[in-house]
Amino acid sequence: MSSTNSDGTTSDSSVDRAFEAALYGTGHTALDTGASLLAADPAVDAELARRGQEFVAAAWRRGWQPADVVRLVRRDLDDVHIRLLAALIRAQAPYDGPRGPRWQAQIHDLPPETPPRADRFSHATAVLELYRLLLRLPALEPLEGPTAKQTRPESRMLTRIRALLAKAEATGFPEEAEALSAKAQELMARHSIDEALLASRTSAAKDTPGACRIGVEPPYEQAKAVLLDAVASANHCRAVWNEPFDFSTVVGFEADLEVVELLYTSLLVQAQAAMTKAEAAQRAGGRKRTKTFRQSFLAAYAHRIGTRLTEAAKAPVTEDLLPVLASREVAVTARLDRMFPETTTTRLRGVSDEAGWVEGAQAADRAQVAPRRPLR
Structure with a gap:
């Protein structure tokens, strides 16, 4: 009234x-x-x-x-x-x-x-x-997700993964971080496969891929988007970057989406810590090109992490798992195509600092992303 x-x-x-x-x-x-x-x-x-x-x-x-x-x-x-x-x-x-x-x-x-x-x-x-x-907000691709009645409490596995990654990010000892993150990555791989097998053997077989949005914010958002894409691809998901609105949409099954969020966030924390340390050493040596160093550092970091994750994703699987994983990949791709019938490819810009690139690649090699064990 x-x-x-x-x-x-x-x-x-x-x-x-x-x-x-x-x-x-x-x-x-x-x-x-x-x-x-x-x-x-x-x-x-x-x-x-x-x-x-x-x-x-x-x-x-x-x-x-x-x-x-x-x-x-x-x-x-x-x-x-x-x-x-x-x-x-x-x-x-x-x-x-x-x-x-x-x-x-x-x-x-x-x-x-x-x-x-x-x-x-x-x-x-x-x-x-x-x-x-x-x-003035434009329309976005809808993210149909499970309602509260259809969801389960967070598994103990994910709780353990969160705890391990938190410890890996907080410790000042590289060896301890490596051991903690390697264990977390092992649990991530097992969690994904367990969920896929459960869905194939139970009524959860009707489960369909979902989607979520993950913030990819300035500065150096291009390199961050590349990093997120690498993490998503290695964990059976696909990512599409929306540059104007500072996020990527990640499409995949729920268990894999959770893993992507966890690993991407952890790698960003590790990258930031490594970049800060490397940049301080560069400034101590008289260098002043902070912006170009950071851009090149994160670009190299994302590129190298992508290579490492791709190699890890090639771990062999037993023949009985191949149809399960293949059907889920087809479902994810179909969902992505429905949501985004037209996409374009973006190339990284502003990568011109050789020292930043070298330091970023070395930091990626030190990042705690252990290869997955063979799935069996």
Whole structure:
């Protein structure tokens, strides 16, 4: 319902006039005009929040997920907008249908909501800036995933893998990190095969590939996208990079998607630590080309890791596993083709620092990605 103001107008019309000016107008003063209208009418607050929830729901219908929008707002706007967005997403959540565990995890990871605002005009300006971004979100490929009723609790295997990788990233001793990460990689391979065999022998055979989005954010996003692609390919998944919106969509079966997220995140942590150490040594020697060194370092790291993972993926399997793995690969490829009927190939740019390339390749050789044991 609309409330009536002292001048006879309604709060709804105040919001509509503010939106007409700020969200659909093109003049230099459009945003200030809309914010002034909202700031002058305290009765609009509830309606303004309701409209924001509608913008959020519309984003979900266009294929966006909470983490996608938070990532974009963090890139293009400010912290206050992220907190406003978090409040809107939480307020809209009760009106959603069943969502999968990835979605629920994204809701759980939302930042705290906005603190009390300093003044009405500043608050209204921030709200309109956020709504303008939400309004202009394009449609994305939908990620149909399992609902909460169809999912199982995280397996003990994944819990062990997470713990091993966390220890490998935290330790300062390379030998210990190697042992921990090698064990984690062994468990990853076994986990994937166990899930495939279970699906082939039970009613889970009707399981179909899913998809998730993983952030690939600046700086040096091209090299990071190449690294993620290598990790996905080695773990029976496929990745497609969306450069404008800082993410890659990874398609695969759920057990493999979980492994890709874990390994990619761990390798990024290891790469960052190795790059920081190598860069410090370069600066101590008088070098100043930090940006080109980092770009070349990460490009070489991603290239070399891809080679290592490809070699590891060639481990022999017994003949009884071949039909199972082949059918799953066909299903993943079919899902990818449906989601992305047209893709293009991007080549790495800006790789010009020889020392960065050499250091990155050496760091990749030291990274803890042990070859998989033969599958049997």
